[in-house]
Amino acid sequence: MNAYPDCDVAIVHAGAVGEGQGQGVVFDYHVHSTYSVDCVVRMEESCRAAIAAGVTEIAFTDHVDHVPIDPGFGYYRPEEYLGELDRVREQFAGELTVLRGAEIDYNQGTVEVVERFVGEYGREYDFVIGSVHYMPDGAMIFPDYFSDRTEDDVFLPYLDQVQMAVETGWFDTIGHLDLPKRYAPKTHRDYDPARYRERLLPIFDVMIARGVAFEINTSGLRQSPKTSMPGPAIVRWYADRGGALITTGTDSHAAQTVGAGLAKTLDMLDLCGIEAVASFRNRTATQTPISTLRARES
Numbered sequence: 001m002n003a004y005p006d007c008d009v010a011i012v013h014a015g016a017v018g019e020g021q022g023q024g025v026v027f028d029y030h031v032h033s034t035y036s037v038d039c040v041v042r043m044e045e046s047c048r049a050a051i052a053a054g055v056t057e058i059a060f061t062d063h064v065d066h067v068p069i070d071p072g073f074g075y076y077r078p079e080e081y082l083g084e085l086d087r088v089r090e091q092f093a094g095e096l097t098v099l100r101g102a103e104i105d106y107n108q109g110t111v112e113v114v115e116r117f118v119g120e121y122g123r124e125y126d127f128v129i130g131s132v133h134y135m136p137d138g139a140m141i142f143p144d145y146f147s148d149r150t151e152d153d154v155f156l157p158y159l160d161q162v163q164m165a166v167e168t169g170w171f172d173t174i175g176h177l178d179l180p181k182r183y184a185p186k187t188h189r190d191y192d193p194a195r196y197r198e199r200l201l202p203i204f205d206v207m208i209a210r211g212v213a214f215e216i217n218t219s220g221l222r223q224s225p226k227t228s229m230p231g232p233a234i235v236r237w238y239a240d241r242g243g244a245l246i247t248t249g250t251d252s253h254a255a256q257t258v259g260a261g262l263a264k265t266l267d268m269l270d271l272c273g274i275e276a277v278a279s280f281r282n283r284t285a286t287q288t289p290i291s292t293l294r295a296r297e298s
């Protein structure tokens with residue numbers, strides 16, 4: 001089933017694969033596989049698409065869901081995932097770096113179970129995304145949730161959850177930092193990130209102090225916001241605040257979108273004062289200068 005409306009299962013972005021070719025696109029650190037309830041694409045298939053798109057490192061970050069009402073609750077099998085990952089890693093050795101990743105859903109209602117998971121499996125991964133998909137009242141962030149609420153009603157409690165996620169120190173990066181914009185009505189016209197600048201700055205301070213990154217999630221470019229999550233304004237405020245740790249990912253649920261929008265993202269980051277993109281091994285970040293990534297274009 002398609003648990004996430006507007007996602008890539010339903011939308012095939014024509015031309016996405018070609019975009020990355022020879023353009024120095026390297027790190028796609030947010031890709032789903034059959035270990036996510038809302039994805040039917042096998043790892044092997046996405047690896048082939050990654051190579052065709054010019055991606056050199058891919059992290060399979062399947063959903064680790066702990067909310068009982070979530071369609072993915074109980075779906076993720078870490079041992080099977082890790083076994084499959086290692087087989088695929090072996091298969092593509094020399095062609096593509098394949099990383100052990102996870103997208104762990106975090107919210108205040110699941111702190112204990114997430115802590116247990118991180119304690120048991122956290123060291124097995126190269127890279128872990130922390131993503132908030134649920135509101136404190138237990139509702140999933142979906143278009144319906146906005147029907148009798150203002151943007152502030154959604155964004156402010158959402159950002160509180162994000163701050164809590166950062167403060168745990170359990171995650172290497174925060175997924176789709178301004179996710180509610182994806183589901184807000186008329187996002188492309190009405191959403192103004194400046195409204196949340198003052199709320200974001202203390203979150204950036206915690207990120208910087210704890211060495212937690214946030215990702216540029218390019219799925220927003222393909223979907224209704226038509227900008228990445230987050231977009232340039234937020235990146236600029238983060239860079240101005242002294243932040244430098246950014247990861248990049250497409251949030252692909254379809255092979256066609258692996259690598260999509262990453263070249264554009266490098267340009268955007270550069271313009272916003274970010275000089276490098278982070279890569280990870282065994283939960284440890286290394287910064288690769290964007291100028292180096294660009295040098296691979298020739």
Ligand SMILES: [Zn+2]
Pocket residue numbers: 103131133175176
């Ligand atoms: Zn997510």
Ligand SMILES: [Zn+2]
Pocket residue numbers: 030032103251
């Ligand atoms: Zn995802």
